[in-house]
Amino acid sequence: MTSTDQQPFLSVRDLKVHFSTEDGIVKAVDGLSFDLLKGKTLGIVGESGSGKSVTNLAILGLHDRDRTAIEGEILLDDKELLTASEKQLEKLRGNKMSMIFQDALASLSPYHTIGKQIAETYRKHTGASKSASRARAIEMLKRVGIPQPETRVDDYPHQFSGGMRQRAMIAMALVCDPELLIADEPTTALDVTVQAQIMDLLKDLQKEFGTAIIFITHDLGVIADIADDVLVMYGGRCVERGTKREVLKNPQHPYTLGLLSSMPSLDHPVDVPLNPIPGSPPSLLNPPSGCRFHPRCTFADKVEGGLCSKEQPLLEITDGRGSACHLTADQRGEYFSDLAGSAAN
Incomplete structure (x- = not known):
């Protein structure tokens, strides 16, 4: 997701955010890495409980440090945030980095x-x-x-x-011209007309200020409108990364495929039913073994030896593109070929 001749303005490496509760340890984010360049928008997408907002609260340093164990590395313009003091973070928040929350009221x-x-x-x-x-x-x-x-x-x-x-x-x-803006589902409660106006506003302001934006949403239609790159999260982990067009036109993970298949489209006949992802997101207190998506995955039985339930697939990133899935490239080409990538148009 970054070119070789540009240094990322924000770099997150192997981020883990775990909460202590009476019932045990909640692994809300469990080994997340990504980069973001200045003037670019990274869309982070996933269902509720996937770790999207937890990730960005960690970037801002807004977690209760007495109840939260945070590991990894977060570099903002080469400054380490996880080891920064609260006083240092207060200077950065609202100034160098800022956040738009979902519920303005x-x-x-x-x-x-x-x-x-x-x-x-x-x-x-x-x-x-x-x-x-x-x-x-x-x-x-x-x-x-x-x-x-x-x-x-x-x-x-x-x-x-x-x-x-x-x-x-x-x-x-934006009042202090921050270089990083985190937008946490800022259009969810708005009607579609106002939503479109807000999206246009963010894009115009980004052009004016050159701001790097992280846009959190569960809506791939919104991602298609605003993002340059996409990071798909499930169960506290990244399952797919790539440019907007790559992810929406050619998904490489069954979860991304499921999100796209469950999204309504003007290109589809009204009498064609949507295909929602079966089941529910995993418990992060006691997540499934292996691939966390395997209990809901319609392709898990296609992998020999029950590997999906035994081993966590590696997220292999090449030129900013990759997915964490045990399916082979040939299998994905065969099983995913019928997907219409209208969301990227």
């Missing part, structure tokens, strides 16, 4: 105006005056398409619509 304080919350973020990291910070808040509200920003800057979150609150969250996340 829950993330914004109901007791302070939208403008004050944006201005305080800017003032904290830049030391600007109150008047300059307010002017910056108005500028950002205008930039994200809020009408009459000079007036709306003094409104409270409940006075904004859902789409406008999400725009305000984006304004707050």
Whole structure:
């Protein structure tokens, strides 16, 4: 996913995030690696509980360190984040890296105006005056398409619509021109029209600021619209990586195939039923042996010797492309050949 002549702005290596609970150890992320270049968007996709949000909270240093065991390496512009102090992370959060959360209403304080919350973020990291910070808040509200920003800057979150609150969250996340933006399913609760507007806004702002973006979603349709590269997660692990077109047009893992097959498409007749993935995501307290997807995989019986239930498949990455699956290339070509890659169009 990275070219040989560019150094990744963000590099994650063998990341493990385990939580201690009364029932045992939850292996929420279990050996994840990826790179992200400046000005590019990495889409991380997977069902709820796959480890997407846990990964990005680890990047931001937002896990409770008393309850969470984190191993591996996270380099942001060659600075190690896992060993950074809370004071060092506070300087980075909102400044060099920032996050847009899924639920803007829950993330914004109901007791302070939208403008004050944006201005305080800017003032904290830049030391600007109150008047300059307010002017910056108005500028950002205008930039994200809020009408009459000079007036709306003094409104409270409940006075904004859902789409406008999400725009305000984006304004707050970008007010200090961060070099890394993490968007955690920012369009899930919005209607399709507003969703499209938010996606266009993020792409326009990325062009303007050159921001590296991690976009978390369970929706491959959204991935097709915004991502440059795709990382598919299942059970706390990466099962497939590649460019958007490679993954959506030519999936190499049965889980990715299942996600695509269960997605509605305008190209398919309305009377053709969707093919949902059978079963449920694995328990991360007691995950299955071998490939964590094998209990739900329709191709597990195609692999000789019951290997899928015995051995964890290796994720072999060549030129940014790879999948963790025991099926051979010939088997994947035979079994996956009927998939229509309309999502990549």
